[in-house]
Amino acid sequence: MFVGxxxxxxxxxxxxxxxxxxxxxxxNDPKMLAELSYDLGEAMVGINEQEIELLMAERGK
Incomplete structure (x- = not known):
């Protein structure tokens, strides 16, 4: 399991x-998974695909 x-x-x-x-x-416990998924606050924010392209383009310069 990897969490970024x-x-x-x-x-x-x-x-x-x-x-x-x-x-x-x-x-393997669907009930537990449902309970754990409740009230976690705002979701994790990902990186915009265009930002990734820009970051990758700048590498190696």
Missing amino acids: SGIFKSGDPAKRAAAIVKAVTNY
Whole structure:
């Protein structure tokens, strides 16, 4: 399981991290997964595809 640094940009990083750990541990328990998914705050923010292209274009210069 890999969680990117975007977790720190979520509404409640500590709560989301704890939920991710519990979800991985209980991956085969749909009821637990539903409970863990509730009230986590604002979602993790991703990087815009155009930003990635720009960042990659600047590498190696």
